[in-house]
Amino acid sequence: MKKRINLLKANKRFVDREIIFLKIKNSLITLFFLLLLINITFYIFLLQQSQKIVLISNQKKELLDFFIQNKEADVKFAYFRNKEKQLNDILKEDVNFYPYYELLKGSLDNFAVGAKLHAVTIDKTKATNFTISFENYDNLISFLRFAESDDFLHNFNQLSLINFSKNDTQISKNDYRLNFKGLFINLN
Numbered sequence: 240m241k242k243r244i245n246l247l248k249a250n251k252r253f254v255d256r257e258i259i260f261l262k263i264k265n266s267l268i269t270l271f272f273l274l275l276l277i278n279i280t281f282y283i284f285l286l287q288q289s290q291k292i293v294l295i296s297n298q299k300k301e302l303l304d305f306f307i308q309n310k311e312a313d314v315k316f317a318y319f320r321n322k323e324k325q326l327n328d329i330l331k332e333d334v335n336f337y338p339y340y341e342l343l344k345g346s347l348d349n350f351a352v353g354a355k356l357h358a359v360t361i362d363k364t365k366a367t368n369f370t371i372s373f374e375n376y377d378n379l380i381s382f383l384r385f386a387e388s389d390d391f392l393h394n395f396n397q398l399s400l401i402n403f404s405k406n407d408t409q410i411s412k413n414d415y416r417l418n419f420k421g422l423f424i425n426l427n
Contacts, residue, residue, distance in 0.1 A: 334363045339423050342394055343369060350385045353378030357416060365423040368401075373415040382417075396422040 306313070339361050347354045357370040373379040385391055392398060398421030406414040 332363060334361050334365075335426075336361050338426050339365065339367070342423070342426070343367075346391055346394060347371065350388075350390060351378075351382040354382050361423070365425065366421070367423055368418070368420050370416055370418045373417075376415065379415045379417070394424060396424055398422075 340359060343359065344356055347356055351371075353373055353375065355372045357372040359367065359369040361367045371382065373382065386398075386400075398419055400417060401420045402416075402418035404416045404418075406416065
């Protein structure tokens with residue numbers, strides 16, 4: 240008996256396997272190029288990000304060097320900012336004492352002979368307490384006439400005599416004091 244090899248039948252089985260291997264090969268090549276493209280894209284993206292990071296790091300270093308070099312100026316600015324805030328707070332609460340004091344002192348100097356301003360307090364609402372002292376009784380009486388006149392009262396919205404006292408400070412000298420309470424007119 241003769242043995243024969245059927246090459247056509249065996250070839251068909253290998254052709255099926257060869258098509259599967261070709262599909263796997265094509266898929267692997269496609270996958271390789273796809274992964275290569277993704278890898279290149281990520282590499283370009285990371286390269287751009289690293290350039291941005293380097294640029295930002297350089298800017299940060301420059302700014303830190305600038306701040307270190309100008310640290311003393313920054314401290315001075317903070318000091319002056321604090322002083323400005325304190326000054327603004329003081330100005331908000333300021334009484335503006337001097338013009339009202341000068342108004343009162345000027346009135347006394349011009350019209351009240353022998354009157355001495357002994358004590359003055361003025362708050363921010365322009366309410367005032369002041370004490371006027373006199374060395375003799377005649378000067379006291381002449382001031383009381385002046386205090387009732389419009390020349391003196393036009394400086395105040397209201398004014399009232401709170402206290403009258405006589406102090407014997409020295410043996411031969413009398414000291415008369417008048418204590419007033421009132422509200423100055425607004426000078427603005």
